[in-house]
Amino acid sequence: MKERTNLLFWLTIALGLIAVGVLGLRLLADLPWIDALFYIVTTLATVGYEAPPYLTPEAKVFLTFYIIAAVGTVGVIVGRLVQTIVVDRMRQVLGKRRDNGLERLNDHWIVCGLGRVGLQVAEQIAAAGQSLVVIERDAERIASLPSDRWPVLVGDATGEEILAKAGIHRARGLVAALSADADNVYVTLSAKALKADLRIVVRASDAQAVNALYRAGADKVINPVRAGAVALARAALSPAVADFFELINLSRELDLDFESFRVVDGSSLEGLALKEAPLRSRYNAIVVAIHGVDGSVAYNPSGEKRIEGGDELILLAPRTAMAALRRDFLLPRSDPSTT
16 A cells, blocks of 8 residues: 555656646747647657757756656656565465465464564464464565464555454454554554454554553553563562563573463352362462452452452463363463463
C-alpha cells in the first residue's frame, strides 16, 4: 500500500510536468497545443527529435531547465515503478512460501509487525514453545529471515481479512507491535471485532496513547521505553532481583517460569484449600498470587485460601511441570514468557 501510494504521487508529478511543459511551449514558443504536447512527450521519452523551430530566447531558457527537471523526474518514476513491481512479486513469492501450515495452527499467537520489538517478541514466544504466525507488510524485511523460521503473512495487519487468514478465530492471543500507535489501535479494534475474547497485548510508542489503546480493547499495553527504564532502575537498585527475573525470562537453562492459569469450572482444584491441592507436592509449583473473579488479588496466599472456579493462579514452577499442570487442572490464560 505504501509503495503504491508513493507511485501515485510520482505519477501525479509526471502529469504536472507534462502540463507545465505544454503550457510553457504554448505561451513562449507559440506552438499549437498538439505540437507542444508531442514535443514534451518526445522530450520525456528521450527519443531525440529536433527542437521546434524559431524558439525565442525565453523558450530556450525554459526548455533547458525543464529538460533537466523532467528527465530526472522520469528516471525516479521509472525506478519507483520497477521497485513496486519487484516488491509485489516478492510478496507473492514470500506469501506462497511462508504461509504453509496456517490451516493447522491452533491456540497460537499472532504477532503484528516484525520490527526490532516485534522480532524479539516472536523469538520469545517461539523459545517458550508456543506456535505463532507473523504479519509484516515489508517484504524486504521478511526476505532477510530464514524461510523456515515461522509462518509469515505479507500484508497490512490493520485489515480484518489478513487477520482472519492468520487464524484469529483459533488464536490464543495477539501482539500488536507496529511502530505507529494509530496502526496498533486499528489492529486492536479489528481483532476485537473478529474475536471478542482474544487476549491482546499492544506496544505503545507514546505514553499518551496508552489510554486510547485500552479503550480500543487491549488487555495489556506496554511502553518499551518505560519498561526498559524500569528494568534499568531495578538492575541498579536491586541487582539480585533483576538477575533472578532475567534468568527466568531469558535463560533456557534455568528450569523455572512464571505462568498465569485460569481454573476451569468443574476442575478438581475447585473448592480445595491451597494446602489440600497437589500443586506443590506433585508439580513443585509455588502459588505467588491468586487473582479472583471478583477482581481481588491475594499475594502469597495462605494454605487456608480456597480455590474457586474462574480464579487465576500466578504460579512459579518448573517448565517441565507446566504442561502437566495445563493438562490436569488448568486452562492457560496468557503466554508463559510474558506473564
